Amino acid sequence: MRDASFSQCTSTRILLLLISPVFMESCGAKILEKTLEQWMRYKEECLKKMANDPYPSGLFCNRTFDMYACWPDGSPGAIVNVSCPFYLPWYEKVQHGQVSRRCGLDGHWVLLNGTELWRDHSQCREEMETSTEEEGVHQLMVSLKVLYTVGYTLSLLALVFALLIFTVFRKLRCTRNYIHANLFASFGLRALSVIVKDALLEKMWGKELFEVSDWEALLSHEAAIGCRVAQVVMQYCILANHYWFLVEAVYLYKLLIGAVFSEKNYYTRYLYLGWGTPVAFVVPWMTVKYLKENAECWGVNENMAYWWIIRIPILLASLINLMIFMQILKVILAKLRASQKGYADYKLRLAKATLTLIPLFGIHEVVFIFATDEQTTGILRYIKVFFTLFLNSFQGFLVAVLYCFANKEVKFEMKKKWQLWKLDHPSLCCSQ
Structure with missing residues (x-):
């Protein structure tokens, strides 16, 4: 039914919907x-x-x-x-x-x-004066989608394994690791929601339409419900992810700088902050989308003012994390100066502490914090999208590695479990 131009524009538009809701002008205003x-x-x-x-x-x-x-x-x-x-x-x-x-x-x-x-x-057929440019954009979008799909899938697998480790080993159960586990869960849910949302968008908008029933089904209200639910869940998971960054920052700040406090009492508040705060922003955003922009999968932001309902809490959490990050670095710097053994060792330990805190607090989010989607154009926009997608999709994997698989406490417990297993199964070990 559709000619090549319509198929190309639709295909590119689907990819842009998957990647970023602000790229919609690539296939026209409609x-x-x-x-x-x-x-x-x-x-x-x-x-x-x-x-x-x-x-x-x-x-x-x-x-x-x-x-x-x-x-x-x-x-x-x-x-x-x-x-x-x-x-x-x-x-x-x-x-x-x-x-x-x-x-x-x-x-x-x-x-x-x-x-x-x-x-x-x-x-x-549409005039193909910009066909080369559109083909380039299409190929770029395909590459970016493959990139972040691989990143989120790898992150999801690593995070599930990390959560299993924290669940199985009892000696790893403490407030610090509970907070890490919640951060892992928020990363995992974020990755899963993105993958599911993409699959629903592809199913809804990516199929070839040859029968009347296909077009009518696509326009039906029921067809969009699942896709919109996935969009809402994804926005909630992204917000929860950012606020568990904030929880990690607040916990470490109180641990290093704050007075003595009861961890159990504060853990309940951390749960409210990490999982409860996003609800206060997602519900108003969902209401506005339903009343004002109830189209497709709610992935298009015709009025960017509505998008600030989601963006403001993310920017706020990122800025607070940045301030806490700077304060914690000052404390670490002071402690390292007081106990430094050598200048090279001092610089190495400071760099290690800094690089370890960056993914834990989500500080990379601040890099493009003021380069909003509306302000970036041309090559800068594509650079921003590439780094944002790359860092966001692979960050879950990096956090799982740093705070679980590379953790000395975790490695010690796993090694001890392995030694006990070998003692319980001597025949299997000796036969090798």
Whole structure:
């Protein structure tokens, strides 16, 4: 049903929807849902016209709607021309063009290769002046999607394994590791929600549409519910992830700088801060999207003011983390100066402490904190998207490695378990 231009634009648009909601101008201002609504209106007008027009006498090709254009009855051996369909996103450019079909001498529309209906819609195709640029954007989006899908999948597997370790080994159960486990869980849920949301978007908007039922199903309210739920869950998981960064920062700050405190009492408050705070922002955002921008999978932000409902708490958490990060570095710097053994050793330990804290507090988020999506254009925008997707998708894996697999306490417990297992299974160990 769709020509190459429509398929390319739709395919690129799907990838842009998956990656970033602010890249929508790449395929024009019209969103796919509006195009589908226009197509449905075109189809209804066509069916009414076919029902009302009188039938000619003698042999003729039957009037039809072939999912692309509305065709009147055709005389045998004649070429039938109709105007380009008005639902095409680029209709203003091709409104004077025509699409053609040939009526055979036997009163049947001419087929291509004996199976497909022949149709010449070359005049209705979008001008391909920027085809090279669009192809480049499409390939870039494909590469970015592969990149972050691999990153989130690898992170999810590592985080699940890390959570199992913290669950199985009882001696690892303490407030610090409980907080780490919640951070791992937020990373895992974030990765899972992104993967599920992408799958639903691909299923909803990525399929080829040839039957009327496909288009009607795509426009139905039920089709978007699952996709919108996945979008809401994903936004909640992203916010929860950022606020567990904040919990990690607050806990370490109180541990190093604060007075003596009861860990058990504060852990309950950490749970509220990490898992409860995002609800206070996601619910208003969800309400606004439903009332004001209830289109597609809620991935398009036509009014960026609504997007600030989600962005402000993220920026706030990132700024607080940055301030706590600087304070903790001062404390670490002072302690290292007081107990330094050598200048080289002092610098190495400081660098190690700094690099360890960066992924734990999500400090990398501050790099592009003021380079908002609306302000970045051209190559800067693609650089920002690349680094954001790369860091966000692989950060879960990095955190799992640093705070679980490379942790001396964890390695000691795993080594001890391994030694005990070998003592309990001497026959298996000795046979090797």
